[in-house]
Amino acid sequence: MGTRIQNLANNFTTAGIVKAAAINNASVSGITSIPAGVGGALTLLSTQTASASASIDFTSGIDSTYDSYVFKFINMHPELDGGYFYVNFSTDGGSNYNVTKTTTTFKARHSEDDVTDVLQYVSGGDLTQETGNQPIALDGVGNASDESVSGYLHLFNPSSSTYVKHFIINSNADIGNANCVTSFVAGYCNTTSPINAVRFIQQSGNLDDGIIKMYGVS
């Protein structure tokens, strides 16, 4: 018996089952997609890390490939204390971020000293057919070394040329005066033009740190 046959045979158990040692990542590296229903529903499309960044823009990959997109923002840390963390949308590939939006905003807030605990609608955070930036965290985020905001934005069917584009945001932040702020933002881009770029930006100053990941949902 040849050596190759013997080596091959050794990759099977006596019952004829392929041994784990005979298959590794390289064995399946040629597989780039698997049947629908197998695997996870989230596909990581892009990751950007802030580093004294004026904004974080996603200007590619937002198209009809996926019915919805999720952006996870993790430990977004501002240069300046107390500024709002914003999002806006573009229909022209990022040349302009000025899509008309109508939104609702409410938050829960609890102070570390247990003095303040509220659940309230934030009329100063919502938008009524406005093109301005949408606050993600409904209080200014602190810039102490351990302070940041984390959460997600879910954007539905941005490439539709029929419907307005809904989005839902949920975030948690620690703000400068030792408060925990949980923010709920939802609304729609009131346009039938496809949304093809998304911008995250601080109210003033840079985004000094933080990671934003864009996923397609299938």
Add this chain to the structure above:
Amino acid sequence: MGIATRKIANAFSTSGIIQSANINNASLDNITTIAGAGDMVFVSSATASSSASIEFSLGSYKEYKFFFVNMHPQTDDVYFQFNLSTDNGSNYNVTKTSTYFMAYLGENDAGAVLTYDNTLDLAQSTSNQNLLYSLGADADQNASGTLQLFNPSSTTYIKHWIANTNNAHYNNFSFNTYIAGYANTTSALTNIKFQMSSGNIDAGKILMFGVN
């Protein structure tokens, strides 16, 4: 034909395709990644069976997402809770500040309330964080929901989480609870523990995913 050759030959169909009977779960133990398989990666799961608690070790994913499915308590009118550890599970006592509000409606149409609950939020407390409201122990009563934990391995930032659950209240209400907060430490979180405020977790499954 030798034994080895016969073994190999039997592993393949007459058209040369490896037969399904010749690959099992153990065959895939060395595969840790598959392109196109998605970026929410199953890490671990645990099924409760009269369990005092369920614990998971945390790693370096930037986000973990836990799914609670049909968590059923031994004892009526209890709270499903979690806590965090920075010392590999020796102590679950990380300082936390959180917000806590819920909507609820009774099966008899009572309630219909949206309210903040300042007895169940935490203010720089090391206590367990409640994830629902007064869970019932009737045979069909349980709680389900999710918990997202961001960047637990960071040694720079405090660690945010966001949770949402729905539970059957012991007095036959549906409670939809929103909890979020932060572990106020720059030490890396190493473990998370789930338990009931009293008695065991009699049934239910918790699944842990890492998000790439």
